[in-house]
Amino acid sequence: MPSRPPRSDVYPWYDSVWLTEYTRAKTTIETTRPEVLRAFVDAFRIFHTPPSFRVRLLERIFDDDTLAEIQRVARSLRPTDLELHEAPTFGRFVVHDHPYFTALHHRIVPIVSEVVGEPVEPAYSFLSLYGNLGVCPLHLDSPEAKWTLDLCVGQSSPWPIYFSQVCPWPELAPDISPGSDWEEQIKRSPSLRFTSCTLEPGQAVVFSGSSQWHYRDAIPDGPGANSPSCCSFTSSPRGARSCSGRRTGRAASVCGSSGARGRPRMPKGQLPDEVAHDERSPHREPDHPRPRRRRRGPASA
Ligand SMILES: [Fe+2]
Numbered sequence: 001m002p003s004r005p006p007r008s009d010v011y012p013w014y015d016s017v018w019l020t021e022y023t024r025a026k027t028t029i030e031t032t033r034p035e036v037l038r039a040f041v042d043a044f045r046i047f048h049t050p051p052s053f054r055v056r057l058l059e060r061i062f063d064d065d066t067l068a069e070i071q072r073v074a075r076s077l078r079p080t081d082l083e084l085h086e087a088p089t090f091g092r093f094v095v096h097d098h099p100y101f102t103a104l105h106h107r108i109v110p111i112v113s114e115v116v117g118e119p120v121e122p123a124y125s126f127l128s129l130y131g132n133l134g135v136c137p138l139h140l141d142s143p144e145a146k147w148t149l150d151l152c153v154g155q156s157s158p159w160p161i162y163f164s165q166v167c168p169w170p171e172l173a174p175d176i177s178p179g180s181d182w183e184e185q186i187k188r189s190p191s192l193r194f195t196s197c198t199l200e201p202g203q204a205v206v207f208s209g210s211s212q213w214h215y216r217d218a219i220p221d222g223p224g225a226n227s228p229s230c231c232s233f234t235s236s237p238r239g240a241r242s243c244s245g246r247r248t249g250r251a252a253s254v255c256g257s258s259g260a261r262g263r264p265r266m267p268k269g270q271l272p273d274e275v276a277h278d279e280r281s282p283h284r285e286p287d288h289p290r291p292r293r294r295r296r297g298p299a300s301a
Contacts (some may be wrong), residue, residue, distance in 0.1 A: 123235055136215050
């Protein structure tokens, strides 16, 4: 049975807290001050994605030396650098806003701005190290991460990611009662027209994660299983982050569960509890994980 992220009592997918709070606010305004509803909705239009936007594959955004350095930095991470909160759900270990990747993020801002057709500013970045149980469940990102550039850092075999067309933010909760196949319904929706994208190391893809459903199927198991790594650089429209409503004071423990697929193994074959006790972050937000030190307000792949 699907489970909703903590504090998202409307939508079931990862990173749906912002949309839950937005929907709740709209309902409250409709009831109490309907005359300002239009202004409220219009205030967030900057986070809506033009329907004409299409996913863009970028062949080479960094030179060979830079890509080699990215791969070296990823390999050099120590177990205690890794965040564990997405091991149960994504089969991955993540590192948010690593100084090296934060510096790279500023280098790619002009690229993303050109691709998406509006000036952007960095929101946050995270490196994902998938293990043999890697999977990316169907979801939409929070609008703070309106744009994402995903860079393939390394892999032993291709691992497609699937994107829907740009669609309006859903304002009705799907039926996630026991037995519901809401994820399959979305994936099969003719109007969403999912397409796949398969990256090679060094290639990147730009998409609008807050308005394009996206997912990856589970990594096939077997000898020599794939252990892909990628870095996600998310961006907001320039000047809009202050009204994205970032969350505060969130705490949720996800390290206590091993998830339905068991515990993932890291690329080097260790289990999470063998490689990191991660005393820095035993309680992290599961649906939108970023280091607490970076947060200043309410919410946001
Ligand atoms: Fe995402």
